[in-house]
Amino acid sequence: MLKQSGEATYPICLKNGTNVKDGFVEVKFKPISGKEDQAGGVVWRAKDSDNYYIARANALEDNVTIYHTVKGKRTEKKRTSMKVASGEWHTLRVGFSGNHFTVTLDGKKAIEWDDDTFTDAGMVGVWTKADSVTLFDDFTYGTK
Numbered sequence: 001m002l003k004q005s006g007e008a009t010y011p012i013c014l015k016n017g018t019n020v021k022d023g024f025v026e027v028k029f030k031p032i033s034g035k036e037d038q039a040g041g042v043v044w045r046a047k048d049s050d051n052y053y054i055a056r057a058n059a060l061e062d063n064v065t066i067y068h069t070v071k072g073k074r075t076e077k078k079r080t081s082m083k084v085a086s087g088e089w090h091t092l093r094v095g096f097s098g099n100h101f102t103v104t105l106d107g108k109k110a111i112e113w114d115d116d117t118f119t120d121a122g123m124v125g126v127w128t129k130a131d132s133v134t135l136f137d138d139f140t141y142g143t144k
Contacts, residue, residue, distance in 0.1 A: 001137045003133070003135050010074065010127065010128075011127065011132075013125050013126050013127075014046050014124070014125035018123045018124050018141065019122065020121055020123075020142070021045070021120065021143075022097045022143060023096065023143040025044050025094055025139075025141040026094075026138075027091070027126055027136050027140075028137045028138045029057070029092060029126070029134055030087065030088065030089045031057075031058075031090075032133040033133045034060070034130065035131055036130040036131045036132075037060060037130040038058060038086055038133075038134070039058045039132045039134065040056065040090070040127075040132070040134045041054050041055055041056030041092065041126065042093070043123070044096055046125060047118070047123075050072040051070055052068070052118070053067070053115075054069065054074070055101075055111070056129070057082070057105050057110075060086075061084075062082065062083050063080060064082050064105050065080075066078050068115065068117050077115065078111050078113045082105050082108070084105070090106055099114045099116045099119070100114050124141045
């Protein structure tokens with residue numbers, strides 16, 4: 001289990017040695033607290049800590065959003081409203097193949113999105129925002 005309890009603009013934890021082009025990344029997460037944010041997210045096709053895709057679920061906003069971060073600048077691409085209860089475990093998963101991405105929360109499809117920003121294989125990991133205190137467990141990834 002990993003606990004994110006510090007504060008930063010976008011805390012990110014990348015799994016060293018991963019290099020996935022087409023596959024999936026999944027994590028169980030439990031948003032505990034945070035006044036600005038209560039988020040948990042997964043990262044894929046990361047070149048480094050400034051260039052990657054993110055799918056995140058936010059308990060304060062009750063939504064799931066997909067972004068890309070290019071040269072440290074995060075840009076929202078698509079958002080959907082979904083209940084994300086604080087203090088409860090959730091499963092966030094992204095399947096990615098070519099330029100097509102499917103995000104699910106607790107087994108329910110949240111977002112489908114196509115993008116060509118990062119086409120090469122990259123690292124996977126987890127992500128939060130601001131003052132989120134979030135637990136992560138059962139992190140898995142693989143190729144399709």
